[in-house]
Amino acid sequence: MDITNYMQTIGRQARAASRAMARADSATRNRALLLIAEAIERDAGKLRDANARDMEAAAAAGLAPAMLDRLALSDKAIATMVEGLRQIVALPDPIGEISNMKFRPSGIQVGQMRVPLGVIGIIYEARPNVTVDAAGLCIKSGNAAILRGGSEAIHCNRALAALVAEGLRGASLPEQGVQVVETTDRAAVGALITMPEYVDVIVPRGGKGLIARLMQEATVPMIKHLDGICHVYIDAKADIAKALPIAMNAKTHRYGTCNTMETLLVARAIAPSVLPQLAALYQTREVELRADPEALGILQGYPHLVAAVEEDWRTEYLAPILAVKIVAGIDEAIEHINQYSSKHTEAIVTEDYTDAMRFLREVDSASVMVNASTRFADGFEYGLGAEIGISNDKLHARGPVGLEGLTSLKYIVFGHGEIRN
């Protein structure tokens, strides 16, 4: 199989289909989504069979248990996919919205219209539910999609692709509006990210290593989801009754998520009173604390205490481990965050108005919070309704990316025969 040729064909078909997807009205796109949901419910048994084949092969290949867990398609996972599609149907249509139409001195009226991006390439791990979520979001936003899931999920993804195609056909939309790459050859990814003539944006989901490689090779723009080295800063003027639950929740609510706190910064003035109380909470979850020299002094006697090294400030643990550093105040906190964070999510706990406002303005991250847990950085919690990823990028879409992130604003002009002088 000539992979470049195969991917070029997929790309050309996607570009052609994208016009019909963009033209389709809300009712048509929603109808396709509902038909896909029905087909998935109807064929749940077949999907579980396909998934069983993937699971067997993956287990035989020695896939790690955490990866097997993501690959598994339970009854509950199928029900969640179907429910997810119905939730997307219920969201308002982002396409065609016209805003800011203003008359200009020349007589023309200028504003913007929200339109689909065109063709979206999504590269993701072996998680079959992402196939359906991503297809759903792209259809709703009037885009064509090329989906490249982890090769371990290939049987299940092929089965899902057939159901998505059935739904599109049923709504008189082109089947090629959503295409699943049917080869597990890695060269397919290399082709996908270097055909800007057919693909308008790549949404990569997956490890830091994969994304670093894509960044080197891609000529198609990307909406990247990188790591989350998130900070909570407990200011000298913090309300301890807020600081304790926020610092506890941000670290221990879930260890494996990208909006989990990895480094805690504490103002020198409040550290002797807040740190021992926090340590007592962390001890109940056996959280290891990697502390700078000053914090080590305050925390002596804590059973899971380690001296922090430079590398700790740059590490996303995704585990019950927390780096702890004492800072002089807001300036040093902001300086540390802007140097070490992955620009994902940071929070300050304070009752001081000026410190709160400075933190919001000066911390250069996608989400910046006052007196709330970093765990809220999420499309559902923000009210986007659904999310295709969380962007660490600054251009186009920053933070949780919902339907709007899959659209673009073009200028439109209502004229009355005006010419330029």
Added chain:
Amino acid sequence: MDITNYMQTIGRQARAASRAMARADSATRNRALLLIAEAIERDAGKLRDANARDMEAAAAAGLAPAMLDRLALSDKAIATMVEGLRQIVALPDPIGEISNMKFRPSGIQVGQMRVPLGVIGIIYEARPNVTVDAAGLCIKSGNAAILRGGSEAIHCNRALAALVAEGLRGASLPEQGVQVVETTDRAAVGALITMPEYVDVIVPRGGKGLIARLMQEATVPMIKHLDGICHVYIDAKADIAKALPIAMNAKTHRYGTCNTMETLLVARAIAPSVLPQLAALYQTREVELRADPEALGILQGYPHLVAAVEEDWRTEYLAPILAVKIVAGIDEAIEHINQYSSKHTEAIVTEDYTDAMRFLREVDSASVMVNASTRFADGFEYGLGAEIGISNDKLHARGPVGLEGLTSLKYIVFGHGEIRN
């Protein structure tokens, strides 16, 4: 000189300076702009001397007259630069604007804040005025800038860089907030577009060849200004009294601009009446018409008539030449445009509501117009106040790019101690 090292130093300095630029309040940034304007007025003589050195060297090197023309810095050009800076001062500050703050069921209040992008790299031709315009827009929007102008303007750009630095210093902003690349080595461009750790976005201005090369090599995202293959479509239901001046203005108002019409599409039903009248107008300006077979028949006898070939539908003439094609109606017009246009600007002339709405919605270009000349696609005409370029990209900024295009929206959360359950 080790160019990579030199550019890395420039990048590191820009990143460091970008924090102070972002933190600075409106008054400080405006003060820097006014000081630069004053310094340029004061040193106009020195600037003209520096420019004279550039002009001499360029003439000796045999630079084309059109390029020499762009390189020249007349008294009028200096006055325009100064006036441009004062206009930028008068624009509202885009930075810090907070929008859409909404309470969520969890109790947090979520919205967005407009912030600078960080460090902007601008690559442009030998036009000294762009140095000042670009510096002005970046300072106003709280960004640090790295400016790489055409090597022929190096003396003048160095002189301008000194005045920009003086203005920044005078406002207590870091001099390195705006840096002009002081080497004419082309390797500097290669380094600039491959240091995402220091540069957040590249704005390339210049020929299609340059930008195609940058697209292959850049790992920093770009806001690209490509060519303008713009169309006017005269619909069967057009008002001829509007169609004639629009088609005349879109082609002949200025030949060398990217928003000039290059292909005229005419609905079959109206072609026999509209084309001969239009030809009479074009004849006054000796516009060459490259017509498809059907239009050739209608236009026979026109003195500057040529049979169009496939290549004509893809050509940006930037000259008194126009491709002309007869189409069956709106469907064929949209199909032709989406296939051949450079996604810059297209206009329909029609009195038909449905055709107008379909054209607006279905034509996939940065600016889409009804009953107006394509020449209006411009930051000033759209009311953006100033423009750093016109983007053919779909992500982030589309069409004329003003101050907002140099900013990003981050999420901000006002909490009251909320944690996630």
